Amino acid sequence: MNEFVFFINNVVISGLTIGSIYALGAVGITLIFSILRFAHFAHADLMTLGAFFAFFLTAMFPAVGPAIGLPTAFVMLPLAMVMTAIAAIYIDKGFYKPLRRHGVKPIVIVMASLGVTLMLQGLIRMFMGTSARSMYIDDRKGIHRLDMPFELASRPIVITDPQIIIIVLLVIIVIALHLFLNRTRLGKAMRAMSDNPDLARVSGINTDTVVKVTWVIAGSLAAIAGTMLSLDVSLKPDLSFHLLLPIFAAAIVGGVGHPYGALAGGFVIGFAETLSVFNWAVLLRPWRDYLWFDLPATLAFVPSEYKITVPFFILLAILVWRPTGLFKGKVL
Amino acid sequence: MLMKLPMKETLMIVALAVAVLLLMQVMGTAYGVRVLVEASCYAIIALGLTIQWGYAGLFNAGIMGFVAIGGFSAMLLTFPVNQSFWESDLSGELGVAFLKLVAAVALVAAVMQLHRIKVPRSIRLPIILIVMATLYLWVVNGFAPVTQNIVSQHGFIGGFGLPVWAGWLVGGILAGTVAYFIGHICLGLRSDYLAIATLGVAEIIKAFLKNSDWLTRGTLTVSPLPWPVPGASEVGFVMARALYLSVTAVLIAIIFYLLHRAYNGPWGRMMRAIRDNELSSSAMGKDVNQRRLEVFVLGCILMGIGGAALATFNGIFDPNGYLPLNHTFLIWVMVILGGPGNNLGTIFGAVFVYVIWVMSEPVALFILNSISYLGDLWFAWEAPSDFSSRALQARVFSIGLIITLVLRYAPKGLFPEKVQHHQ
Amino acid sequence: MALFEATNVHGGYGGMNILNGVNMSLEADEIGVIVGPNGAGKSTMLKAIFGLLHVNEGNIQLRGESITNADPVELVKRKMAFVPQEKNIFPSLTVEENLEMGAFIRHDDFQPMLDKVYSFFPPLADKRKQPAGELSGGQRQMVAMGRALMTEPSLILLDEPTAGLSPLYMSEIFERIISINKAGVGVLMVEQHAKQALKIAHKGFVLVAGQNRFTDTGQNLINDPEVAKAFLGG
Known part of the structure; x- marks a missing residue:
C-alpha cells in the first residue's frame, strides 16, 4: 500500500497542482489568442510578474496571513491580481495596440511580445536579483499528513496548503468563467468577437472594451497561477522559462481558442510530466518476483532533467496528429 | 552591375568603421579583432535569420538551438580522438546500444504500417503506444549503463579528429536536418506555431547537450578546439585572430554572393511573392510550404555554420554557454535593426549591435561602480552584494525595448529592403 | 429631408479608387436596391457607407448629419445596421x-x-x-x-441577402424584407438577382465602374429597355 501512497503523492497530487497552474496559464493564452489573434509569448512572464507583486505585498504586510490563518501571499492575491491586470492592460496599450492599429501581420505582434518578455525579465531581475526566494516571510507552509486507515499503509498522504488552495481555486474559477462566458453580456461579446471580429465591430460591440476585459481576465489568472506556483515551490526569476512551453502546449493540445480545452490541456500536460518522471519501479516492486526482467532501481520514462522535453513532444505529436487540438480549436 | 550605395548608408558604414577603430584604440588591437571575429560569426548566423524572416517571413525563436548544434558538431568532429575509449570494450557496447536504437526505430516504423494488414484503428493505437513505450524503455536502459561507464572510465567519447572545415560543414548539415523535421511539422500551420516549436527545440537541444556527459562532457566543457589557422602561440594574438577573421570574411563573402544571386533570381522573386501575398501565390500554383521549408532549412544551415565558427574561435564547447538571450534575441535585434531581407544591412546590424553589446558591459559596470561608490560616499548607502549582476539585467531590458521600438517606429530597419518594381 | 443621402462618393482600398462618384438618396420608408455588373463597386459602396472603407471625397448623410468615415460603433448608435454578405x-x-x-x-x-x-x-x-x-x-x-x-434601426444595409439561397428561400427573404420595411425601416441592399430585387424596390441604382449609370424607381428601371438588355438579362 505504501507504494500506492507514493503514487498518490507523486503523481495524483502533484499532477493536479501543476495541471491547475498550467490550465490557468493556458486559459489566458487561449483567450488572448481568440480575441487578439496572436500567440502571447510574454504570458509566462505575466505569471512571474503576478507572483512578484504578491511577494512584494507579502514583504510589506507580512503579519496579515498569520492573523487570518492563511498564507499571506494568498491573502494578498486579489491585490496582486488587480496590479497584474493593470500591468497587462498597459503593456497592451504601449506595445501591442499601436502595432494592431498599424495593421501589421500577427507574427510581428508575436515578436513584440517576445520583446516584452525580455523587458519583463530584465525588470524583474533588476528588482529581485537572480536568486530564488520563499514566499513565506512571517508564516510557514502548512503541510498536512493524512494517515491512511489501512494496516499496510504506514506512510501518510502529504498535501500542502497551496496545493489545496490552488485545486479549490481552480474549481471556483472554472465555474465563474463558465458563468461569465455564457451568462453575461461582456462574456457573450467575448465569444462573439472570438467567433467573428469583423461582425462584432459591425454589430456595435465595443471591441476596445472586450480587449481590456480579456487582458483583465488573462492577467488575473496569470497572477493566481504564478503566485500559487511560487507558494508551492519558491519564487524564482526564471519561473517563466519553465512555464512558457507547458502553457503553450496545453493551449494547443486543448485546441486554441477553446477555454475548456485549455483547462483540459493543462491537466494533460501536468499529468504527462508527472507520470513521465515518476519512478515506476516503486509501483512494480511488490511484483518483482513475478517479472521476467530485473527491476532497475529507477524506471522512469524521462530523467527529471529532461522534464522540459515532455510538453514539447506532446506539442509536436498533437501538431502532427491533430493540429486543431483535442477539442477542435476555432483559430488555426 | 555596380552596387550603388546611397549617401545615408555609406555614412553609416563609415561611422561604424570609425567606431570599431576607436574600440581598437581604447581596448587594444587584439581585443578589437576578437570582437570583429565574433561579430563576423554572428553575421553568418544573422544572414541565416534574414533569409528566414526577411525573405520568407518565418519566425524562428530558437536560433540558439541551431547555433548550439553547430558548436557541438565543430567539437565532436574536430576534437582529437580519445584512444583509450575506442580501444576499450565500451566502444563496442556503445555500438550495440546504437544498434538497439536502430532496431527500435525500425520496429516502430513497422508497427506504424499495421493498417496495411487491416488491423482496425481502435486496436492499432494502443498497440503502437505500448510498443513505443516498451521499446523506448529498452533503448534507454540499453544506453544508460554504457554511457555511465564511459563517463566514469574515459570522461567522454572524444572527437573524431577531422579537419575544421568538416566540423563546420557537418554543423550546417545537422542544423538543417533538425530544421527539416521541425519545418515539416509546423510550416503548414499558423506562423505562431513555428515560433513555439523552434523555441521548444532550442531548449531541448540545450538540455540534451548539457546532460549527455558521455558525448559532450556536459558542464565540464571541452577545450581546446583546434583552429583552421595557426593559433596565438605560433603567430601571436593579433595575427592569429586576423587570420581567423579572414577565414570568416571569405565565408561571409561567399554566402553574400550566393544569397545575392538567389535573391535576384527566380527563386528569390518567388520567395518574396509568397511572403507578400501568400494567397495569390498559392493560387498561382506555387507550393508555398515546400518553398518555405527550403528557406527555413537553408537559414538554419547558415546558423549551424555560424555557430560552429563561433565555437571553434572561442576554442571551447560549453553547453551552458548557449543562452537564448545572446544567441537568439541578439540576432533578432541585429536583423530587424539592420533591415530584414537586406543582406548588407544584416551584416552591418550584426557588427553594430555586437560592438554595442560588448561595450555595454564595461560601460555599465563603470557606471554602477561609480553609483555605489558615490552612494557609499554621500549617503553611506551600501549596495546589495549582487548589485552589479542585477544591474546587468538592464541589458536584457534594453534588448526587449529595442525590439519593440524598432518594430513600431522603424519596421524596415536602418537599411530597408530595396524592392524593385517592374513597371 | 431624406433619411439617407450620399453625394459624389469616392473611395477604395490602398490608394486605388473603386468608387468614382456615387450618388444615392433614400426616404425613410423606402427600399433601395443597388444592382450592376461584378466589380462595379456595389458592396464597396455599402462598406463605404458603414465606415468600413475610407471615403476620400464626397459626403454621406443620415438625416441631414454627416456620417462620412464615421466609426461603425458610432453608426450603430445612430440607428444604422449592416448585414455583411458572408x-x-x-x-x-x-x-x-x-x-x-x-x-x-x-x-x-x-x-x-x-x-x-x-x-x-x-x-x-x-x-x-x-x-x-x-x-x-x-x-x-x-x-x-x-x-x-x-x-x-431606421436604416438597414443588406449585402446580397439572397446569395447562395434556393429560389424558394429567396422569395421568402424578399417577403421578410418587405415586411421589415413596412414596419418603418429604410432598406438599402445590394442584389445579384437584379430583376426580382428591383420589383420590390422603391428606388434602384445601377452602378457601373464605380458610378451611377441609371437612377430611377425600381419599376421604371425594369421597364427601361436599355437597362433590361444590359443588366437584367433581356
Whole structure:
C-alpha cells in the first residue's frame, strides 16, 4: 500500500497542482489568442510578474496571513491580481495596440511580445536579483499528513496548503468563467468577437472594451497561477522559462481558442510530466518476483532533467496528429 | 552591375568603421579583432535569420538551438580522438546500444504500417503506444549503463579528429536536418506555431547537450578546439585572430554572393511573392510550404555554420554557454535593426549591435561602480552584494525595448529592403 | 429631408479608387436596391457607407448629419445596421445570443424587440437555443438580419441577402424584407438577382465602374429597355 501512497503523492497530487497552474496559464493564452489573434509569448512572464507583486505585498504586510490563518501571499492575491491586470492592460496599450492599429501581420505582434518578455525579465531581475526566494516571510507552509486507515499503509498522504488552495481555486474559477462566458453580456461579446471580429465591430460591440476585459481576465489568472506556483515551490526569476512551453502546449493540445480545452490541456500536460518522471519501479516492486526482467532501481520514462522535453513532444505529436487540438480549436 | 550605395548608408558604414577603430584604440588591437571575429560569426548566423524572416517571413525563436548544434558538431568532429575509449570494450557496447536504437526505430516504423494488414484503428493505437513505450524503455536502459561507464572510465567519447572545415560543414548539415523535421511539422500551420516549436527545440537541444556527459562532457566543457589557422602561440594574438577573421570574411563573402544571386533570381522573386501575398501565390500554383521549408532549412544551415565558427574561435564547447538571450534575441535585434531581407544591412546590424553589446558591459559596470561608490560616499548607502549582476539585467531590458521600438517606429530597419518594381 | 443621402462618393482600398462618384438618396420608408455588373463597386459602396472603407471625397448623410468615415460603433448608435454578405453570424453562439449581440449597445430592456424579431422570422423561434452555425443557409440569413434589427434601426444595409439561397428561400427573404420595411425601416441592399430585387424596390441604382449609370424607381428601371438588355438579362 505504501507504494500506492507514493503514487498518490507523486503523481495524483502533484499532477493536479501543476495541471491547475498550467490550465490557468493556458486559459489566458487561449483567450488572448481568440480575441487578439496572436500567440502571447510574454504570458509566462505575466505569471512571474503576478507572483512578484504578491511577494512584494507579502514583504510589506507580512503579519496579515498569520492573523487570518492563511498564507499571506494568498491573502494578498486579489491585490496582486488587480496590479497584474493593470500591468497587462498597459503593456497592451504601449506595445501591442499601436502595432494592431498599424495593421501589421500577427507574427510581428508575436515578436513584440517576445520583446516584452525580455523587458519583463530584465525588470524583474533588476528588482529581485537572480536568486530564488520563499514566499513565506512571517508564516510557514502548512503541510498536512493524512494517515491512511489501512494496516499496510504506514506512510501518510502529504498535501500542502497551496496545493489545496490552488485545486479549490481552480474549481471556483472554472465555474465563474463558465458563468461569465455564457451568462453575461461582456462574456457573450467575448465569444462573439472570438467567433467573428469583423461582425462584432459591425454589430456595435465595443471591441476596445472586450480587449481590456480579456487582458483583465488573462492577467488575473496569470497572477493566481504564478503566485500559487511560487507558494508551492519558491519564487524564482526564471519561473517563466519553465512555464512558457507547458502553457503553450496545453493551449494547443486543448485546441486554441477553446477555454475548456485549455483547462483540459493543462491537466494533460501536468499529468504527462508527472507520470513521465515518476519512478515506476516503486509501483512494480511488490511484483518483482513475478517479472521476467530485473527491476532497475529507477524506471522512469524521462530523467527529471529532461522534464522540459515532455510538453514539447506532446506539442509536436498533437501538431502532427491533430493540429486543431483535442477539442477542435476555432483559430488555426 | 555596380552596387550603388546611397549617401545615408555609406555614412553609416563609415561611422561604424570609425567606431570599431576607436574600440581598437581604447581596448587594444587584439581585443578589437576578437570582437570583429565574433561579430563576423554572428553575421553568418544573422544572414541565416534574414533569409528566414526577411525573405520568407518565418519566425524562428530558437536560433540558439541551431547555433548550439553547430558548436557541438565543430567539437565532436574536430576534437582529437580519445584512444583509450575506442580501444576499450565500451566502444563496442556503445555500438550495440546504437544498434538497439536502430532496431527500435525500425520496429516502430513497422508497427506504424499495421493498417496495411487491416488491423482496425481502435486496436492499432494502443498497440503502437505500448510498443513505443516498451521499446523506448529498452533503448534507454540499453544506453544508460554504457554511457555511465564511459563517463566514469574515459570522461567522454572524444572527437573524431577531422579537419575544421568538416566540423563546420557537418554543423550546417545537422542544423538543417533538425530544421527539416521541425519545418515539416509546423510550416503548414499558423506562423505562431513555428515560433513555439523552434523555441521548444532550442531548449531541448540545450538540455540534451548539457546532460549527455558521455558525448559532450556536459558542464565540464571541452577545450581546446583546434583552429583552421595557426593559433596565438605560433603567430601571436593579433595575427592569429586576423587570420581567423579572414577565414570568416571569405565565408561571409561567399554566402553574400550566393544569397545575392538567389535573391535576384527566380527563386528569390518567388520567395518574396509568397511572403507578400501568400494567397495569390498559392493560387498561382506555387507550393508555398515546400518553398518555405527550403528557406527555413537553408537559414538554419547558415546558423549551424555560424555557430560552429563561433565555437571553434572561442576554442571551447560549453553547453551552458548557449543562452537564448545572446544567441537568439541578439540576432533578432541585429536583423530587424539592420533591415530584414537586406543582406548588407544584416551584416552591418550584426557588427553594430555586437560592438554595442560588448561595450555595454564595461560601460555599465563603470557606471554602477561609480553609483555605489558615490552612494557609499554621500549617503553611506551600501549596495546589495549582487548589485552589479542585477544591474546587468538592464541589458536584457534594453534588448526587449529595442525590439519593440524598432518594430513600431522603424519596421524596415536602418537599411530597408530595396524592392524593385517592374513597371 | 431624406433619411439617407450620399453625394459624389469616392473611395477604395490602398490608394486605388473603386468608387468614382456615387450618388444615392433614400426616404425613410423606402427600399433601395443597388444592382450592376461584378466589380462595379456595389458592396464597396455599402462598406463605404458603414465606415468600413475610407471615403476620400464626397459626403454621406443620415438625416441631414454627416456620417462620412464615421466609426461603425458610432453608426450603430445612430440607428444604422449592416448585414455583411458572408460571415454574418456568430456560429458558436446560439440564435438568441446572436440576437443579443445585435442589441449590445442597448442598455434598456430589449425583450419586446426580441419577440418582434421572432415574429418576423418564425423559424428562428424554435431554434433559439441552437448554435447559429448549425442552421441552414436561409435561416442563417434570418439570424443575420434579426441581429441587425435588434437596435431598432431606421436604416438597414443588406449585402446580397439572397446569395447562395434556393429560389424558394429567396422569395421568402424578399417577403421578410418587405415586411421589415413596412414596419418603418429604410432598406438599402445590394442584389445579384437584379430583376426580382428591383420589383420590390422603391428606388434602384445601377452602378457601373464605380458610378451611377441609371437612377430611377425600381419599376421604371425594369421597364427601361436599355437597362433590361444590359443588366437584367433581356
